[in-house]
Amino acid sequence: MTAARKPPPKPHWLGYVLCLAAAAGFALHTNFSRLSYDYGVDTITILTWRSYLSVLVFAAIFALRRQSPWLGKGVRAPIC
Numbered sequence: 001m002t003a004a005r006k007p008p009p010k011p012h013w014l015g016y017v018l019c020l021a022a023a024a025g026f027a028l029h030t031n032f033s034r035l036s037y038d039y040g041v042d043t044i045t046i047l048t049w050r051s052y053l054s055v056l057v058f059a060a061i062f063a064l065r066r067q068s069p070w071l072g073k074g075v076r077a078p079i080c
Helices: 013-038 043-065
Strands: none
8 A cells, every 4th residue: 555645845935925015015005005095096096996907916816726716616717
């Protein structure tokens, strides 16, 4: 009987980089909003662009991982 192989360890540095990027984005959000208000942009426009940006970021993440958020854990999405 053969022993089960362990999967290779995942790099921890990626988690640190993503955590720092999230913290930087959260910190800069106030500055960008204040600058936008100073130039006359209304709240709905800021929220709309923020939502567009988040959809693009999540689409890029799911495309790079080739995993669909609706199929469930461990199920890979087919590439069309």
